[in-house]
Amino acid sequence: MTDVIIVGGGNAAFAAAVAASQQGASVLVLERAPEAEAGGNTRFTAGAIRFAYEGAEDLRRLMPDLTDDECARSDFGAYSEDQFFEDMYRVTEYRTDPDLCELLVKNSRATMQWMQEAGLRFQPIWGRQAFLVDGKFTFWGGLTVEAWGGGEGLVEGWTASAKKRGIEIRYGARVVSLIADDEGVHGVRVKQGGKTTEIHAKCVVLAAGGFQANVEWRTRYLGPSWDLAKVRGTRFSTGDGLRMALEIGAAPFGQWSGCHAVGWEKNAPEYGDLAVGDGFQKHSYPFGVMINAEGERFVDEGADFRNYTYAKYGREILKQPGQFAWQVFDSKVKHLLRDEYRIKQVTKVVADTLEELVQKLDGVNPGKALATLNAYNAAVMTDVPFNPNVKDGRRADLPLPKSNWANTLETGPFEAYAITCGITFTFGGLRIDTGGNVLDVDLVPIPGLYAAGEMVGGIFYHNYPGGTGLMAGAVFGKIAGTAAGAAAKGQTLRDMTADR
Numbered sequence: 001m002t003d004v005i006i007v008g009g010g011n012a013a014f015a016a017a018v019a020a021s022q023q024g025a026s027v028l029v030l031e032r033a034p035e036a037e038a039g040g041n042t043r044f045t046a047g048a049i050r051f052a053y054e055g056a057e058d059l060r061r062l063m064p065d066l067t068d069d070e071c072a073r074s075d076f077g078a079y080s081e082d083q084f085f086e087d088m089y090r091v092t093e094y095r096t097d098p099d100l101c102e103l104l105v106k107n108s109r110a111t112m113q114w115m116q117e118a119g120l121r122f123q124p125i126w127g128r129q130a131f132l133v134d135g136k137f138t139f140w141g142g143l144t145v146e147a148w149g150g151g152e153g154l155v156e157g158w159t160a161s162a163k164k165r166g167i168e169i170r171y172g173a174r175v176v177s178l179i180a181d182d183e184g185v186h187g188v189r190v191k192q193g194g195k196t197t198e199i200h201a202k203c204v205v206l207a208a209g210g211f212q213a214n215v216e217w218r219t220r221y222l223g224p225s226w227d228l229a230k231v232r233g234t235r236f237s238t239g240d241g242l243r244m245a246l247e248i249g250a251a252p253f254g255q256w257s258g259c260h261a262v263g264w265e266k267n268a269p270e271y272g273d274l275a276v277g278d279g280f281q282k283h284s285y286p287f288g289v290m291i292n293a294e295g296e297r298f299v300d301e302g303a304d305f306r307n308y309t310y311a312k313y314g315r316e317i318l319k320q321p322g323q324f325a326w327q328v329f330d331s332k333v334k335h336l337l338r339d340e341y342r343i344k345q346v347t348k349v350v351a352d353t354l355e356e357l358v359q360k361l362d363g364v365n366p367g368k369a370l371a372t373l374n375a376y377n378a379a380v381m382t383d384v385p386f387n388p389n390v391k392d393g394r395r396a397d398l399p400l401p402k403s404n405w406a407n408t409l410e411t412g413p414f415e416a417y418a419i420t421c422g423i424t425f426t427f428g429g430l431r432i433d434t435g436g437n438v439l440d441v442d443l444v445p446i447p448g449l450y451a452a453g454e455m456v457g458g459i460f461y462h463n464y465p466g467g468t469g470l471m472a473g474a475v476f477g478k479i480a481g482t483a484a485g486a487a488a489k490g491q492t493l494r495d496m497t498a499d500r
């Protein structure tokens with residue numbers, strides 16, 4: 001009999017698998033996707049990962065191949081645990097579960113180091129999270145490091161690390177239900193190659209993602225119009241893990257009507273495309289304006305660094321007539337646009353004047369759009385200097401303001417990009433204790449059942465600080481895997497809430 005079964009093949013699953021194996025447990029990973037599409041949402045990411053660090057020395061420990069020259073050209077700043085807590089509480093509107101948030105924040109740095117020791121490599125996010133000003137890259141928004149090779153690199157790294165430890169990975173293996181009785185969970189039923197079989201194990205860790213790829217559940221839990229959203233990542237996260245846990249009496253937890261959703265290429269396919277990865281996203285709106293079908297702006301594009309607004313603005317785009325918007329930029333900021341604006345698969349128009357541009361914005365009232373853009377231009381506080389590395393306070397003073405980074409749209413050629421809502425992952429999940437054990441509806445731990453990653457409810461509400469999904473997956477994957485591995489080997493764990 002296997003000691004620990006891991007359901008899923010993304011970041012949380014692999015963190016759990018490696019941690020369980022480090023406890024001396026035999027581990028079997030069951031991944032629903034075929035190998036060519038394996039790795040869940042994790043594989044679609046850029047690999048940006050948020051953790052607390054005290055300064056460049058912490059980063060050099062994590063990335064020993066950073067050169068002196070690279071460090072001299074970079075101002076990495078610091079991101080304290082207090083700032084991480086503050087960001088989590090602020091963006092979730094003070095709803096994040098305090099115990100889960102504490103585990104996330106306090107374990108973030110040590111878990112990064114643990115991942116590095118497990119064989120993963122990291123690098124600073126030079127392009128996306130720092131702009132070159134006066135010869136120095138200044139990092140902003142608490143997000144400084146990404147996995148080497150992005151999401152692909154992360155999944156490859158985890159897979160190699162797991163295989164090195166003798167962990168077996170089965171692809172195309174869809175877990176359909178749990179084997180459970182009054183004593184707890186004893187294994188899973190899995191469908192592979194058209195056949196359903198039972199695999200017994202001492203413990204099961206569920207890391208099977210959210211329900212964002214299930215159109216019926218999206219409509220049921222997130223509400224009207226969510227059936228019209230595009231799925232940014234894997235088509236395999238349809239809520240199987242959540243369903244099978246709820247079926248045996250697990251407690252749901254967190255914001256089941258909430259999700260992470262962003263501005264995403266209007267004509268993107270129904271699900272993510274691994275060849276494009278996260279390239280369909282359009283995250284440079286803080287340097288332009290967004291216009292809906294009625295020719296109106298609908299959010300403060302410069303309310304905060306994009307890391308703190310992008311995950312909630314997808315919902316705002318979904319609410320607009322026709323579920324779309326256009327992002328408009330002038331040529332002064334073209335060099336600041338992220339790499340994702342330079343891919344082939346964009347719906348883009350270009351014009352020399354605003355008058356010409358509004359005529360090209362498909363589906364938009366051109367007269368109203370022009371009036372909106374002209375009113376915006378007139379409201380920009382041009383006497384405040386523009387600086388993309390800080391919240392510069394350069395406002396467009398309007399009833400719906402643009403609070404930072406407001407530049408006039410006056411230098412052609414102008415560019416506009418069409419976007420819709422892309423859903424990333426759902427926030428509702430299972431209730432776990434601080435040892436990763438899934439609780440039942442009476443809040444009693446279900447023996448042998450653990451959960452990690454997007455399946456954990458109670459961490460995110462309303463919004464999300466960029467780079468926290470991977471960190472949460474790693475932290476809670478490690479906790480769940482360690483606890484499951486130890487339980488399978490008949491060991492008891494010391495208190496998991498301690499700072500480690």
Ligand SMILES: Cc1cc2nc3c(=O)[nH]c(=O)nc-3n(C[C@H](O)[C@H](O)[C@H](O)COP(=O)(O)OP(=O)(O)OC[C@H]3O[C@@H](n4cnc5c(N)ncnc54)[C@H](O)[C@@H]3O)c2cc1C
Nearest residue numbers: 008009010012032040041042175208233453454467469470
């Ligand atoms: C385009 C995109 C970009 C992103 N960028 C970032 C970023 O830069 N930084 C960041 O922190 N987060 C990012 N995220 C969010 C991040 O991907 C997730 O929060 C994180 O990867 C979730 O990890 P996970 O292991 O919980 O889920 P996943 O990686 O989605 O893994 C779930 C796994 O479960 C498997 N599965 C599902 N059902 C079953 C079943 N029945 N049986 C067996 N296996 C099953 C799936 O095949 C998959 O392998 C991004 C997401 C997307 C889509």
